Amino acid sequence: MRIVVLTGAGISAExxxxxxxxxxxxxxxxxxxxxxxxxxxxxxxxxxxxxxxARRAQLRTVVPNAAHEALARLEQRLGDDLLLVTQNIDxxxxxxxxxxxxxxxxxxxxxxxxxxxxxxxxDGPLGDFPPCPRCGVMELRPDVVWFGEIPYGMDxxxxxxxxxxxxxxxxxxxxxxxxxxxxxxxxxxxxRTLELNLEPSDGSGWFHEAxxxxxxxxxxxxxxxxxx
Ligand code: BV8
Numbered sequence: 001m002r003i004v005v006l007t008g009a010g011i012s013a014e015x016x017x018x019x020x021x022x023x024x025x026x027x028x029x030x031x032x033x034x035x036x037x038x039x040x041x042x043x044x045x046x047x048x049x050x051x052x053x054a055r056r057a058q059l060r061t062v063v064p065n066a067a068h069e070a071l072a073r074l075e076q077r078l079g080d081d082l083l084l085v086t087q088n089i090d091x092x093x094x095x096x097x098x099x100x101x102x103x104x105x106x107x108x109x110x111x112x113x114x115x116x117x118x119x120x121x122x123d124g125p126l127g128d129f130p131p132c133p134r135c136g137v138m139e140l141r142p143d144v145v146w147f148g149e150i151p152y153g154m155d156x157x158x159x160x161x162x163x164x165x166x167x168x169x170x171x172x173x174x175x176x177x178x179x180x181x182x183x184x185x186x187x188x189x190x191x192r193t194l195e196l197n198l199e200p201s202d203g204s205g206w207f208h209e210a211x212x213x214x215x216x217x218x219x220x221x222x223x224x225x226x227x228x
Contacts, residue, residue, distance in 0.1 A: 001226070003078060004157075004164045004191075005071060006182055007086045007093070010171020010198055011215045015062045017090055021173050037147050045141075049127035052142040055089075056108040056123065064096035067170070067215035070223040072097030077227040083160040085153075087172060087179050089144050104151040104179065110143035119143055151178060164191045168222070171196070171215050174203035183207060196222060 009019035020026050034040050035051040075082050075098050084101045086093060089108045093101045111122035115137035129138045145151050167186035174180040183193050183206040195210040196218040204210050211218050
């Protein structure tokens with residue numbers, strides 16, 4: 001069975017990584033357009049670096065949870081029949097053992113050079129404007145996909161969804177596109193669709209089946225169904 005899994009901030013919530021739209025969500029404190037757009041970075045690079053440097057530093061204080069671990073177990077059994085697409089920029093899927101992970105919105109532990117377009121592994125701060133390890137120019141930015149920018153890996157995602165038997169969405173509110181539209185694409189290609197989320201998402205009605213509870217409860221149980 002070929003499966004595409006899409007994850008969002010909800011899968012990392014129980015690891016202590018804040019979500020975006022919850023009452024204590026990131027967007028409560030920061031206006032999206034002040035920290036997550038290329039225009040914001042042009043206007044106030046230090047403010048934007050502070051926002052991402054803090055999230056990058058927090059990564060060292062959190063660990064994967066049972067939902068991340070269950071998906072790593074699923075990959076061990078399905079191999080290339082599983083593609084894990086995540087909107088998350090944290091590294092918890094990889095730290096749980098997943099390898100076939102596509103970060104469509106980029107990664108905290110990566111820096112993108114605006115001069116040479118090179119992407120470099122990066123786990124320290126960027127707020128002190130260090131030189132690019134490749135071209136030496138001090139034009140590094142967080143390697144995340146901001147609003148108005150094209151997500152990574154869209155062709156590979158579209159191809160995997162077109163061949164999938166099952167599309168599963170985990171821990172996402174379905175508020176941000178193009179990720180929020182994947183369920184409709186999956187249905188159009190004839191895949192079965194399943195939502196695993198704490199509450200109904202904005203696109204809940206598009207799913208053949210929806211289960212609502214915490215990811216650490218729903219995901220291990222679902223994986224045990226797929227690969228007993
Ligand atoms: C683009 C990186 C062109 C940075 C992010 C169509 C209609 C309307 C608008 C648009 C449209 N098309 C494009 C747009 C504009 C825009 C958009 O969608 N705007 C929204 C606000 C309306 N999209 C873009 O600009 C995108 N680019 O469209 O380019 C294009 C299009 C197609 C093909 C080629 C080119 C780029 C968007 C990417 C922006 N960058 N992240 C950073 O992280 O700082 S988005 C960021 O916000 C996340 O990555 C994620 O995508 C989103 C947050 O959503 P979630 O992850 O779902 O988190 P949220 O808090 O909302 O929800 C958490 C859920 O978990 C909740 O449902 C909750 O119930 C649940 N939950 C909580 N706890 C648990 C749980 N579930 C289970 N267990 C728990 N314990």
